[in-house]
Amino acid sequence: MPRGQQESAAALARYVVGVDVGSTVLKCHIYDRAAAVRGSSCRKVELLYPRPGWVELDPEVLWSQFVGVIKEAVQAAGLHMRQIAGLGISTQRATFITWHKRTGKPFHNFISWQDLRSAELVNSWNKSLLLKVIHVIFTVLHFLTGNDRYLAASFLTFSTQQTSMKLSWVFKNIHEAEEAAKKHNCCFGTVDTWLLHRLTKGSVYATDYSNASATGVFEPFTKCWNPTLCNLLSIPMSIYPPVKDTSFNFGSADSEIFGVPIPIMAVVADQQSAMFGECCFHPGDVKLTMGTGGFWNVNTGDHLFASRRGLYPLIGWKIGEEVVYLTEGCMSDIGTAIKWAQDINLFTNVDETAKMARSIVDSQGVCFVPDFQVSVNDPYLCASFMGLKPSTTRNHLVRAILESVAFRNKQLYDIIVKKIRIPLQTIRADGGVSNNSFVMQMTSDLINKEIEKPANADMSSLGAAFLAGLASGFWSDKEQLKKLRRIEAVFEPQKDSEEYKPAMDTWLQAMKRSLHW
Numbered sequence: 001m002p003r004g005q006q007e008s009a010a011a012l013a014r015y016v017v018g019v020d021v022g023s024t025v026l027k028c029h030i031y032d033r034a035a036a037v038r039g040s041s042c043r044k045v046e047l048l049y050p051r052p053g054w055v056e057l058d059p060e061v062l063w064s065q066f067v068g069v070i071k072e073a074v075q076a077a078g079l080h081m082r083q084i085a086g087l088g089i090s091t092q093r094a095t096f097i098t099w100h101k102r103t104g105k106p107f108h109n110f111i112s113w114q115d116l117r118s119a120e121l122v123n124s125w126n127k128s129l130l131l132k133v134i135h136v137i138f139t140v141l142h143f144l145t146g147n148d149r150y151l152a153a154s155f156l157t158f159s160t161q162q163t164s165m166k167l168s169w170v171f172k173n174i175h176e177a178e179e180a181a182k183k184h185n186c187c188f189g190t191v192d193t194w195l196l197h198r199l200t201k202g203s204v205y206a207t208d209y210s211n212a213s214a215t216g217v218f219e220p221f222t223k224c225w226n227p228t229l230c231n232l233l234s235i236p237m238s239i240y241p242p243v244k245d246t247s248f249n250f251g252s253a254d255s256e257i258f259g260v261p262i263p264i265m266a267v268v269a270d271q272q273s274a275m276f277g278e279c280c281f282h283p284g285d286v287k288l289t290m291g292t293g294g295f296w297n298v299n300t301g302d303h304l305f306a307s308r309r310g311l312y313p314l315i316g317w318k319i320g321e322e323v324v325y326l327t328e329g330c331m332s333d334i335g336t337a338i339k340w341a342q343d344i345n346l347f348t349n350v351d352e353t354a355k356m357a358r359s360i361v362d363s364q365g366v367c368f369v370p371d372f373q374v375s376v377n378d379p380y381l382c383a384s385f386m387g388l389k390p391s392t393t394r395n396h397l398v399r400a401i402l403e404s405v406a407f408r409n410k411q412l413y414d415i416i417v418k419k420i421r422i423p424l425q426t427i428r429a430d431g432g433v434s435n436n437s438f439v440m441q442m443t444s445d446l447i448n449k450e451i452e453k454p455a456n457a458d459m460s461s462l463g464a465a466f467l468a469g470l471a472s473g474f475w476s477d478k479e480q481l482k483k484l485r486r487i488e489a490v491f492e493p494q495k496d497s498e499e500y501k502p503a504m505d506t507w508l509q510a511m512k513r514s515l516h517w
Contacts (some may be wrong), residue, residue, distance in 0.1 A: 004473070008378075013083060013084060013474075015038060015079060015083055016030075016033060016265075016289070017030055017074075018072070018462055018463070018464040020091075020270060020460040020464065022092055023291070024083055026045050027461070029461045030077040031465045035462065039077025041068075046062075046065075048109065053116035054117050056108075056111060056112060056115070057117075058110075067257060070258070071413040081259050086263045087262050087263065088266035088273075088463075088466070088468030089266065089268070090267075090268050090460040090461060090464035091190065093211060094216070095110050095111065095112045096188065096189060096215070098170060098239065100132075100185055100187070101180070101187050104202060107170070107174050107176050111170070114170070115166060116160050118166045119168055121161050125158050126158055138151075140213040151306040158216075159216075161213065164233055167217065167233070168235055171236070172236060190206075190211050192208065193207045193241050198266075199254065200254060200343070204250055204251045207242075207243055207321070208268060208317075209243055209246060211269045212243045214424050220313050222313070223323075245320065246267070246268050247265065247317065247319045247467040247471040248471060249264075250264040250267065250469075265471035266468040266470075268317065268463065270460040272297075273461075274295075274391055274464030275297050275316055277459035277461070277462035278428040278454065279478070279485050281478050282301075283301035283422055283425075284424050285422050286388050288409065288429045289429070289430050289431040289460075290405065290439070291334070291431035291432055291433075292332075293331060293332045294331040294412075294433075295328060296329050297314075297327070297328050300328060300422055302325065305325075305420060305421075310329050312328055313326070313327055314326045314327075317346065317467070331370070332370070333383065334370070334405050334433055335431070337404075353398050354437045356399070359395055359397055360396060362399070363403060363503070364391065366388060366399075367386045367403075367507045369381075369382070369384045369509035370383055370389070370404055370408070381517065403440050403442065405443075406442035407446070409447070409506050413449075430454060431459075434457055437491075439496065440453060445496075446497050447497070451491045453487070453489045453490070454487060455486035455487065455488040
């Protein structure tokens with residue numbers, strides 16, 4: 001392109017696109033230089049449940065929705081595609097697909113991170129003598145060397161949320177994938193990799209460090225796909241994509257898709273993207289996301305902490321020479337549980353739940369146990385209500401659900417304080433459940449800390465846009481991004497956490513009774 005046309009194109013490009021392919025919703029926002037949203041579009045992610053415990057996504061439906069929300073958001077903003085400086089893509093993590101390298105045909109639907117088909121395999125491995133031997137060997141190696149890389153392996157346990165066991169299942173149960181892998185014709189991709197492949201009509205095959213590190217197959221200490229783990233689980237090493245920087249020019253979307261080539265300037269995992277969107281750039285900064293699931297992330301700077309008791313290390317982002325590490329603790333079924341309660345008509349509008357919870361003094365001993373836990377890896381934990389009485393009302397049930405979120409936040413926070421040797425700084429919350437003032441206030445009381453809530457709760461989309469904007473020169477640096485932050489509310493502790501102790505003790509007892517169902 002001649003220089004005059006380049007300058008003209010640069011002048012036109014006044015907006016960046018942030019797309020968040022979440023677990024339940026696919027959102028697209030168009031941001032201007034002040035990080036104000038100029039146009040948006042949203043579609044529900046269509047999940048498939050072909051068998052009990054299985055959770056899948058149709059790749060063609062997801063692709064159609066992805067392209068659709070971008071076009072709709074640009075149209076809603078009253079813009080033309082030529083005015084887009086760059087596209088940033090945030091995606092749900094550990095959801096994956098495999099396809100044939102030559103034909104591009106998938107061997108199966110996307111297998112969601114929520115899928116439980118590997119539960120028996122996970123349980124078998126976690127109880128195996130081989131895993132115990134591995135723990136002993138790496139404990140000794142850590143004792144002799146002091147290297148945290150060996151400490152991580154000494155705590156190795158598998159979970160159904162990780163990609164590793166489900167990939168092992170694929171090569172044990174899908175013959176076509178196994179045969180293609182033997183001939184080096186099988187490609188593996190998380191959602192970001194698949195979208196990149198489709199956007200560029202097959203010319204780009206890549207992922208970034210944040211998405212790779214969330215699969216459970218990527219070694220964050222060496223920044224490589226883990227050959228030892230793959231050999232252990234009989235997963236061929238030839239299937240994995242190259243790993244690139246998070247904020248990076250991945251190429252352009254083919255002009256046939258949007259009418260003009262749009263530069264793809266960032267791909268990032270959703271929790272790391274939300275961390276970036278919250279401007280948690282410094283060691284000790286904490287991000288609490290409460291969406292479909294719940295995630296506590298701590299910026300640990302250039303120090304990588306090994307996995308231990310419910311916490312695990314991740315690569316937050318890599319931009320040039322800068323690599324930022326995070327420690328994460330997660331809980332599933334937060335937004336899912338609240339949505340379920342709405343579906344069975346415990347309430348009509350999510351906005352009324354905080355008022356319902358406050359309309360009563362306590363839950364009257366009613367406890368809700370969501371399908372998650374901290375200290376044990378139990379894929380058979382049973383979601384349940386306990387302590388029901390003839391006097392129990394909808395308000396008590398709703399309060400019990402919301403209290404369970406705050407209690408779980410307290411559990412994870414206590415583990416983080418105990419295990420992470422970095423003073424915690426600001427705590428910033430995002431995700432749909434952060435709009436619930438009851439959960440936010442109770443969490444603040446329980447942990448005895450201020451919690452900031454941003455004006456825009458869609459931090460994953462904003463983080464992807466920020467990363468794309470930095471790569472394209474739309475924004476200059478992270479200092480400029482900090483100035484664009486807008487805080488809607490700050491929740492300060494109002495009650496002594498000891499006041500909640502009887503209720504939390506009852507909840508912990510209920511949780512123990514729901515294990516190993």
